[in-house]
Amino acid sequence: VLPFTYSYGNSVLQTHIYAGASICLGQSMLYPKLIAEDLNKASITGFSGVPSTFQILLHKTSFAKIHPQLRYITQAGGSMSVTTTKELLEALPNTDIYVMYGQTEASARLTYLPPARLLEKAGSIGIPIPDVELAISDESGKLLGPNETGELIAKGDNIMQGYLSNPTATEQTITGDWLHTGDLGYRDIDGFYYIKGRQKQMIKSGANRIHPEEIEEVILECDAV
Structure with a gap:
């Protein structure tokens, strides 16, 4: 379908x-x-x-x-x-x-959540597929540790070479071998990754940062939706 x-x-x-x-x-x-x-x-x-x-x-x-x-x-x-x-x-x-x-730029898969751990790791996007490496990076490019929120980046043979005839967009998306997904998230101590929201869609309200996806999850719990 x-x-x-x-x-x-x-x-x-x-x-x-x-x-x-x-x-x-x-x-x-x-x-x-x-x-x-x-x-x-x-x-x-x-x-x-x-x-x-x-x-x-x-x-x-x-x-x-x-x-x-x-x-x-x-x-x-x-x-x-x-x-x-x-x-x-x-x-x-x-x-x-x-x-x-996954992403189109990764043709097209990056992670999967093993079915046996579906409830234990509910909400997780899982672990990298074979031959893919993932990491969480801050805005300066520093790799972050477990439970620290930053941008999800990926590298592997399935990552695109770049956007056709658009070197500017390519430079903004690929740094070295790393693909910048634009998704914010973290990994837990077991190496399972979680997405909190899109970097460009974050809502700033006063000193608070709100991810629309978190609001959507609550709305989807309603029987009327």
Whole structure:
């Protein structure tokens, strides 16, 4: 159901073709009831979506009552609330749930949260995928330690060379081998990373710094939303 014009959908398409998988194209999330029915009719074993995909399936379809026989699902494209995570675990007790994080500039994946630690590390984007190195940096470029908030930076063979015909933007985004994601976050003492918000979207109210994502998480807990 993911559009192939975006990095997430495009990466799902290409990796499944590479692995020799069969692909079932949905009619987008405009008709969620049909998607929920097709998951069972076609015996789909893997499904990928963004947080709203799963919120719609859980609350607007038979998805939570008639459990599809999914071997795994993947979620990226934004943070998923702890409430939605718990609802998915209840609806899909035998399904591996992978929370992931990435960027188009990283073609397209940087981290994943191992399903076995989904509740223990709820809210985390997980650990780096193989051959990717992550760090937290302050504004001067100094690498920070556990539980210190700064910008998430990444390096690895999957990082882009730069923006086409735009050296200025490239210099602003890549320093040495490091990609500056623009996301603020921290890592815990176990090496699991957490995102607090976008660097450019922070709200400053007096002496307080507010991350809109934290407000969104509270709003998404409301049944009316």
